[in-house]
Amino acid sequence: MTQITVTPPDEVGFDPDRLERAASFARRFVEDDLMVGTDLLVARRGRVALRSTAGFADRESGTPVAEDTLWRFYSMTKPITSVAVMQLAEAGKLRLRDPLSEFLPSFTNMEVLVGGTAESPETVPAECPIRISHLLTHTAGFTYSFIQQHTVDEIYRNSGIDVLNFSGGLETVIETLAGLPLRHQPGSRWSYSMATDVLGRVVEVVSGMPFADYLQQNILDPVGMSDTSFGVADEDIGRFAACYMPNPGTLAPVLLDAPATSTFRSPGWSSGGGGLVSSMGDYHRFCQMLLAGGMSDGGLIIGPRTLDLMMRNHLPGGVDLTEFGDPLYHEGFFDGVGFGLGFAVVGDAVAGSVHATEGECSWGGMASTVFWVDPIEEISVVFLTQLVPSGTHISLRWDLRTLVNQAIVD
Secondary structure, three states: OOOOOEOOHHHHOEOHHHHHHHHHHHHHHHHOOOOOEEEEEEEEOOEEEEEEEEEEEEOOOOEEOOOOOEEEOHHHHHHHHHHHHHHHHHOOOOOOOOEHHHOOHHHOOOEEEEEEOOOOEEEEEOOOOOEHHHHHOOOOOOOOOOOOOOHHHHHHHHHOOOOOOOOOOHHHHHHHHHOOOEOOOOOOOEOOOOHHHHHHHHHHHHHOOOHHHHHHHHHHHHHOOOOOEOOOOHHHHHHEOOEEEEOOOOOOEEEEEOHHHOHHHOOOOOOOOOOOEEEHHHHHHHHHHHHOOOEEOOEEOOOHHHHHHHOOOOOHHHOOHHHHEOOOOOOOOOOOEEEOOOOEEEOOHHHHOOOOOOOOEEEEOOOOOEEEEEOOOOEEEEEEOOEOOHHHHOOHHHHHHHHHHOOEOO
């Protein structure tokens, strides 16, 4: 377990009273019975300036949020998988422009939905191959079964692809996906999707080792992320948080996934898009590695110029997700925000009317977790809770940025 030492905020350029506003904001979700427990960490210049916990990790057992609580990180797995892919690019084992079919031949002749129904789809051949860059930027044309916007989403549900409950292993999941139509032509639009899960399978094939083993040897162990894995061991079940969902009428949390019976105890596959369980200390170490140009205690994890490339907006013409993407949250949520290789990237804070730094990279998870790293101000923030879906209190992502950034005084 990573031990976290808190530095007086004024030693790293924060006003202590102003920074406390962020802690109060996080605690209020618990006090107002909107979340069961929260954990907030703010760091600057490599030092933690704020750590604030509130409420329960497991309300039913009376277990409070603790230093070493284990959380479902869901889509905050994606940046870790993306780093793994870029490590292989650095090693000359793949290129961003390489066709996916070079590594996974079942994706050679993809079809794109143009009409019909989920039961009787009308398709045309893909106009270009899916490339590794399309997977990293979510522009390949895949989707998720839990999204309910498009006929292909329904086709995923009908096929039995459920990223939360699928069994049979990573290869089986991805081979099933290869037989389904794409939502759009590769490279033509941003659609949040299972693309990062496909990348996990690419890592397996290219590295010649199971995806989980590759992450362990090349990222988790070198960064010192000893609490991070694709499952929860029996001896750690007492540290594992319960997961909740909002009551439709009051938004009060209702138990959804108890630790003792959770599928995370014995997951059926290693999901590079959302399968990791981790702790605050571990994800903080990952964020610090990103801000340190790829350097961690275990050496250089990924090159600084590679990270710089990952943290640029890769959407065509530098457009934002509002213009180029399918809607994910409320209208305008992604104004001024592009997408890099595994992260959302703030490109124009004025266009987004947000209190954020241009160049800041972020993403969140389905259980309302979120993180961001700000290379300009040398800030990283991780907010953890367990409330599904993430859109329940989606404005907290930008509200937290405001509360952290307003506390900077040098």
